[in-house]
Structure formats: structure tokens, C-alpha cells
Amino acid sequence: MSKQQGDAVNKQTLPESCPLPVTGTGDRILLAHGEGGRLTRRLIAEHVLPAVGNEYLAQLGDAAQLPRVDGPLAMTTDSFVVSPLFFPGGDIGSLAVYGTVNDLTVAGARPRWISLGMIIEEGLAVEELGRVLASVAAAAQRVGVSVVTGDTKVVPRGAADGLFLNTTGVGQLIEPVPPGPAEIQSDDVLLVTGPIGCHGMAVMSVRQELDFDPPPVSDSAPLLAAVEALRTSGTMKHVRAMRDATRGGVAAVLHEWAGACGLTLCIAESQLPVTDQVRGACELLGLDPIHVACEGTMVLAVDTAAADEVVAALQSVPETHEVVRIGAAQSRGLAPVVISRALGSEQPLDEPLGAPLPRIC
Amino acid sequence: MSKQQGDAVNKQTLPESCPLPVTGTGDRILLAHGEGGRLTRRLIAEHVLPAVGNEYLAQLGDAAQLPRVDGPLAMTTDSFVVSPLFFPGGDIGSLAVYGTVNDLTVAGARPRWISLGMIIEEGLAVEELGRVLASVAAAAQRVGVSVVTGDTKVVPRGAADGLFLNTTGVGQLIEPVPPGPAEIQSDDVLLVTGPIGCHGMAVMSVRQELDFDPPPVSDSAPLLAAVEALRTSGTMKHVRAMRDATRGGVAAVLHEWAGACGLTLCIAESQLPVTDQVRGACELLGLDPIHVACEGTMVLAVDTAAADEVVAALQSVPETHEVVRIGAAQSRGLAPVVISRALGSEQPLDEPLGAPLPRIC
Numbered sequence: 001m002s003k004q005q006g007d008a009v010n011k012q013t014l015p016e017s018c019p020l021p022v023t024g025t026g027d028r029i030l031l032a033h034g035e036g037g038r039l040t041r042r043l044i045a046e047h048v049l050p051a052v053g054n055e056y057l058a059q060l061g062d063a064a065q066l067p068r069v070d071g072p073l074a075m076t077t078d079s080f081v082v083s084p085l086f087f088p089g090g091d092i093g094s095l096a097v098y099g100t101v102n103d104l105t106v107a108g109a110r111p112r113w114i115s116l117g118m119i120i121e122e123g124l125a126v127e128e129l130g131r132v133l134a135s136v137a138a139a140a141q142r143v144g145v146s147v148v149t150g151d152t153k154v155v156p157r158g159a160a161d162g163l164f165l166n167t168t169g170v171g172q173l174i175e176p177v178p179p180g181p182a183e184i185q186s187d188d189v190l191l192v193t194g195p196i197g198c199h200g201m202a203v204m205s206v207r208q209e210l211d212f213d214p215p216p217v218s219d220s221a222p223l224l225a226a227v228e229a230l231r232t233s234g235t236m237k238h239v240r241a242m243r244d245a246t247r248g249g250v251a252a253v254l255h256e257w258a259g260a261c262g263l264t265l266c267i268a269e270s271q272l273p274v275t276d277q278v279r280g281a282c283e284l285l286g287l288d289p290i291h292v293a294c295e296g297t298m299v300l301a302v303d304t305a306a307a308d309e310v311v312a313a314l315q316s317v318p319e320t321h322e323v324v325r326i327g328a329a330q331s332r333g334l335a336p337v338v339i340s341r342a343l344g345s346e347q348p349l350d351e352p353l354g355a356p357l358p359r360i361c
Numbered sequence: 362m363s364k365q366q367g368d369a370v371n372k373q374t375l376p377e378s379c380p381l382p383v384t385g386t387g388d389r390i391l392l393a394h395g396e397g398g399r400l401t402r403r404l405i406a407e408h409v410l411p412a413v414g415n416e417y418l419a420q421l422g423d424a425a426q427l428p429r430v431d432g433p434l435a436m437t438t439d440s441f442v443v444s445p446l447f448f449p450g451g452d453i454g455s456l457a458v459y460g461t462v463n464d465l466t467v468a469g470a471r472p473r474w475i476s477l478g479m480i481i482e483e484g485l486a487v488e489e490l491g492r493v494l495a496s497v498a499a500a501a502q503r504v505g506v507s508v509v510t511g512d513t514k515v516v517p518r519g520a521a522d523g524l525f526l527n528t529t530g531v532g533q534l535i536e537p538v539p540p541g542p543a544e545i546q547s548d549d550v551l552l553v554t555g556p557i558g559c560h561g562m563a564v565m566s567v568r569q570e571l572d573f574d575p576p577p578v579s580d581s582a583p584l585l586a587a588v589e590a591l592r593t594s595g596t597m598k599h600v601r602a603m604r605d606a607t608r609g610g611v612a613a614v615l616h617e618w619a620g621a622c623g624l625t626l627c628i629a630e631s632q633l634p635v636t637d638q639v640r641g642a643c644e645l646l647g648l649d650p651i652h653v654a655c656e657g658t659m660v661l662a663v664d665t666a667a668a669d670e671v672v673a674a675l676q677s678v679p680e681t682h683e684v685v686r687i688g689a690a691q692s693r694g695l696a697p698v699v700i701s702r703a704l705g706s707e708q709p710l711d712e713p714l715g716a717p718l719p720r721i722c
Binding site for chain 1: 391394397399400401431440441442444463464479510512516519525531604712
């Protein structure tokens with residue numbers, strides 16, 4: 001935890017009483033909590049280390065010292081600016097951990113370590129930060145990664161919105177690593193591992209105070225067990241590409257892949273798994289679920305000859321047991337991505353300039 | 362660059378003309394630049410990859426695939442929220458790279474890879490972002506690290522202030538790794554590698570529009586060459602601890618170290634290197650330079666028997682040729698850190714609750 005690692009051990013040098021409010025007495029984050037002095041130490045010692053601490057985070061020093069890794073590495077980074085911080089099915093803390101771990105996972109790596117950078121707006125409730133840290137800790141434990149280094153910055157009121165997180169992950173690549181979307185072949189089958197659009201609609205429903213009952217619930221979850229199931233079943237070698245469908249939804253993944261492989265990816269709208277809640281929320285907001293973010297659902301392109309085996313392996317894991325075929329790759333036609341709509345017509349699937357939903361992750 | 366890596370290759374799928382402003386026509390960052398769609402791709406393809414691209418960043422996939430490292434690793438993270446983005450002697454881009462590389466360096470590691478997470482406020486000038494990216498690229502090239510993964514988020518006006526960066530670094534630990542501040546011994550010599558407080562005063566002078574002529578200039582710089590000089594001279598084995606004096610300045614480092622080793626660290630105010638510009642600015646603002654941040658200056662604790670050798674090695678490198686002794690460790694007295702003031706009196710050196718200067722890094 002860079003400069004902060006040493007802070008915990010110095011707690012005994014703090015005076016018993018203090019003329020200014022110190023964490024615990026003050027229930028709000030102050031600018032001084034981010035300035036590397038005594039208040040930063042207290043925050044780390046009393047809130048960060050008890051929640052997410054481990055042997056690496058507790059080291060002294062500017063960088064965590066980590067053991068040798070016996071193979072090639074993978075590295076990924078993501079910032080999280082979701083608003084609100086808490087939503088049905090998750091919060092910014094678990095979202096950050098699962099998001100980063102999923103990026104490593106779908107790249108063919110086993111996640112090992114993550115960093116946690118916090119940019120806090122002055123005035124955030126310490127209790128709220130504590131709940132986020134507890135969520136980070138629970139998520140990290142679930143997927144077996146350690147938060148090994150961190151950083152805390154506080155900016156004045158109005159210079160940020162509540163709390164932004166950055167998590168950067170390092171993992172070990174495990175053979176066979178899928179070759180990636182450039183290697184997608186004609187006739188390859190396209191799979192989606194569960195209902196789409198749940199995360200985006202869960203966040204939007206809370207933010208817009210849409211009173212759905214029950215509300216859409218985020219699919220925020222780790223894909224680690226699913227990918228391990230592909231490895232243990234020996235079916236990973238049939239996977240050309242895997243990607244979690246986050247910003248831009250399933251449509252964004254398909255467009256990236258079509259560009260990489262030069263084929264046309266054809267999907268059937270009728271095959272797309274969409275829950276009633278998400279369908280209802282999307283209709284109200286004029287959105288197509290295929291453009292709406294997921295946070296625990298991935299798209300796979302797999303060799304058609306082995307598609308049934310891959311589906312069976314994914315069905316064995318709770319997070320992906322609703323896996324379905326949504327289409328296939330074919331030689332390049334007029335459009336990079338084509339969708340068969342419910343009424344039977346084939347249409348190019350548009351790729352929006354942006355996404356309809358800012359700050360959903 | 363996670364989801365963004367694939368974007369560059371898909372540029373050919375973008376239409377020639379576009380009904381909405383696309384980077385280049387629009388000269389401001391839009392929300393849609395952060396949403397993973399076509400505008401994100403354009404931003405990455407036209408601004409990020411040309412500036413900081415390399416074989417790893419250009420990979421497809423959610424995480425960069427990196428080669429095996431032949432030894433134990435180090436990992437560090439830092440977020441940067443400095444205001445203003447540009448200041449005499451540097452900017453948020455070079456500051457982020459050097460800051461992260463320095464954290465790896467003083468931990469005894471050789472930096473290899475960094476991530477770049479950007480949180481952009483809607484409306485930031487694309488030209489301004491371009492200058493920051495060019496600065497990231499130049500700084501990375503200077504220290505021989507590659508930006509291997511990245512992330513772009515855009516938040517609405519008022520939800521952030523211009524631009525925040527997160528850089529997370531991974532490096533390889535190189536023996537001998539300094540044992541750290543807990544191993545500081547009585548009589549160990551304390552060194553500072555150059556004038557202190559320059560970074561904090563440079564940023565404050567611009568922000569407060571103090572018209573110093575010449576203005577204080579940030580010391581933002583890499584400490585890599587200095588630490589390599591310790592290795593090649595064979596003097597690294599005499600170093601107990603190294604730390605770049607960032608937030609909280611030299612005082613924060615001394616307090617952390619005193620807490621870790623249980624000794625009293627005694628320094629002489631007359632030995633502290635302070636430029637006339639920094640002294641003048643500090644007097645005007647009522648600050649003590651020992652509390653003001655540096656960004657290319659480190660504190661070392663070294664075996665007294667080898668202090669001359671260590672000093673000679675550091676003097677051979679431009680960034681640290683002004684290295685001076687500022688004091689020594691002795692058995693624990695009443696205070697963890699003691700300073701001999703100019704008039705001869707010994708006083709406990711206070712550790713502020715926070716730092717006097719928000720958003721200087």
C-alpha cells in the first residue's frame with residue numbers, strides 16, 4: 001500500500017488525544033485523510049487494513065514485494081465511477097474486484113493480486129467507505145486474490161463524486177490460452193453465459209428511481225469458476241475467444257470481434273436471454289438489452305464441433321448454468337454484425353457511438 | 362488496454378461520415394468517449410495508441426499478456442489528482458509515470474510495466490488530453506517502462522475535476538533489496554538526495570497565482586538512475602531504506618521510519634537543502650519545507666561506515682548529485698523525530714495531521 005504500508009505499525013506514535021477530529025470521532029472523510037499524514041495513517045490502520053489487509057499489504061515500503069510467478073503474466077486495469085455506489089446485486093467495491101478479476105480470467109489468466117486506488121470526495125461518510133471496503137474484502141476472498149498495494153487520495157467537495165476506485169490486476173497465464181478473436185473461424189458458435197443487460201438496468205433503476213418490483217438485479221459476479229470448469233473439462237482448447245460483456249454490452253463485444261476476425265457474426269434476437277425485469281426496464285427507457293452492460297456474463301466463440309462440450313462444462317457452474325447459443329460466425333457479408341429480429345428479418349446490428357448509460361461501472 | 366485493445370484494429374469498420382461529432386471534429390471529450398462504443402475506439406486509436414502504444418498495449422484481449430519474469434515481483438499503485446494539470450517542471454502525465462516508477466525503484470525493484478487508468482471530466486479539451494498522453498509516453502520511454510494496459514472513463518461535468526490518472530506499476534525485485542526501515546540501526550546516516558519541497562511549491566505557486574520570478578520548479582524526475590548507480594557501485598548492500606519524499610515531504614518519511622525502527626531520527630535544519638525560491642514561497646505561505654512534497658527526491662538511511670561511498674555513488678547521477686547528509690539515527694529519546702533548528706535548539710519535529718497542500722500529486 002505504497003507509503004501507507006508503514007502506517008499501521010506507527011499507530012503507537014499517535015498521541016492519545018488530538019485537538020482536531022480524527023477518524024472515529026469525525027464520521028466524514030476530510031481532505032487531510034488523503035495527505036499522507038497522521039489522518040491518512042489512522043484511516044489505513046483503522047479501516048483499510050482491518051478490512052482488506054494481508055501479509056503483502058502489511059509490508060513496509062513503497063511497493064509490495066511479491067513472490068516469483070512461474071510463467072507468463074497478465075495485467076489489466078479498470079477505473080470504477082459507478083453512480084450510485086450501492087445498487088441491487090452489488091456495489092462499487094465488489095464490482096471493481098470482479099470486474100478486474102474477470103478481465104484477467106477471460107484473457108486466460110489465473111488472478112493473483114490486485115491494487116486498490118481510491119479517489120474520495122471530501123465529505124464521504126466513513127461508514128460508507130467502510131462498507132465498500134468490506135465488500136472489496138469479501139469479493140477478493142471469494143475469488144482468492146489479495147489486495148497487495150493501495151493508494152488513498154481525497155479531493156475537495158465538488159472535485160469528484162463520492163468515490164472512484166481503480167483496481168489493477170496481475171495474474172498468471174494458464175495454458176491453453178484462447179488465441180483471441182482474430183482466430184475466430186467461419187461456423188464457430190457464439191455463446192452467452194446468462195441473461196444480458198442486468199447490471200446496466202439495475203444501476204439505472206436505482207439512479208432513475210424507477211419503482212420496479214422486483215427491481216432488476218446486477219449480474220456482478222466472478223467468472224473464475226466457469227473458466228476453471230473449461231480447463232478441468234479439457235474444453236478450453238476449443239475456445240477461440242472469451243470476453244465479459246461490460247460497457248456497450250454484448251453488441252460491443254460482437255463488433256470488436258467482427259473487426260478482429262473479418263467475418264460477419266450472426267445472432268438471433270430470439271436466442272438472447274433477457275429477464276422480464278430487464279425487458280420491462282429497457283422498454284420503458286427505449287433501450288435494446290444487447291447494448292446494456294453485464295458484469296458477470298461473458299460471450300464465447302467456440303469451435304462448432306466442440307460446442308456441446310463447452311456448453312456442458314459451463315452449465316456445471318452456477319454463474320454460467322444458463323449459457324445459451326446465440327449465433328455463429330460466417331463469411332463476411334455486408335455488415336460486421338447481423339441480428340435476426342423476432343419477426344424474422346435480418347438486420348445489421350448497429351454499434352452506438354457511445355453507450356446509453358453513463359457511469360454504470 | 363482491456364476492452365480497448367481490440368478497438369484499434371476495428372477502425373476500418375467505422376463509417377466515413379458520422380452524424381454526431383467524432384474526435385477531431387469535436388475538440389472536447391464527450392461522455393460517449395468513455396462508454397466503450399465507437400467514440401471510445403476512435404479516442405484510443407487516434408490519441409492513446411499513437412502516443413503510448415507498444416506491442417503489449419496493441420494486443421487484443423481484456424488483459425495484456427506479458428512475458429515471464431525471472432524473479433520475485435514488486436507492485437505499487439498511485440492515483441494522481443494534481444491541480445492544475447500542468448505546472449513548472451512537469452504535468453500530471455510525467456508525474457504519474459515517475460511517481461509509480463519511483464515507488465518501485467525505492468522498493469528495490471526494476472520497473473517493467475505500468476497501467477494507465479484515466480478518469481476524464483466531460484468537456485476536457487482533446488488537445489489537453491493529448492499533451493498529457495505525450496508526456497506519459499516521453500516519461501515512460503525515459504525510464505524504459507511500457508504502458509501495457511489502460512482504461513478510459515468519462516464522468517459528467519462537475520463529477521470530476523478535469524483529469525485524474527491512476528498508474529499501477531509492476532517490476533522485478535533486484536538483489537540486494539534494502540531490508541527496510543525496521544532495520545535502521547543507531548548511528549545510521551540519513552541522506553536527502555536534493556533540494557526539498559520543490560514539487561509542492563511549484564504546484565502551489567501556479568494554483569495560487571503567486572508571481573515568483575523565477576517560479577519554483579518541480580523536481581518531478583525518475584530515481585531509477587540513482588538506484589542503478591547504487592547497484593553498480595556495490596553500495597546498495599549498505600542501504601537500510603530508501604523512500605521518495607512525496608505527500609507530507611521529508612517529515613512524513615522520517616516519522617514513518619522512526620515508527621518502524623523504534624529509534625529517534627535526528628536531523629539538522631541547517632543541513633536541509635532548500636532553494637531560495639522554495640524558501641521564499643514557504644515563508645509567504647507559512648509552511649516549513651520539510652513538510653512539503655518532493656517528486657524526484659529521496660531519503661536514505663545507510664550504514665554510517667559506508668555513507669561516503671553511498672554519497673559518492675549518488676553524486677555520480679544528475680538527479681541526485683546534490684545529495685547531502687541531514688542527520689542520523691540514535692537510540693529512542695522523547696520524540697520519534699528531532700530537528701536541530703538554526704539557532705541551535707533541538708525540537709521535536711511535528712507530524713501534521715494532514716498536509717497543508719491538497720491535490721499536489
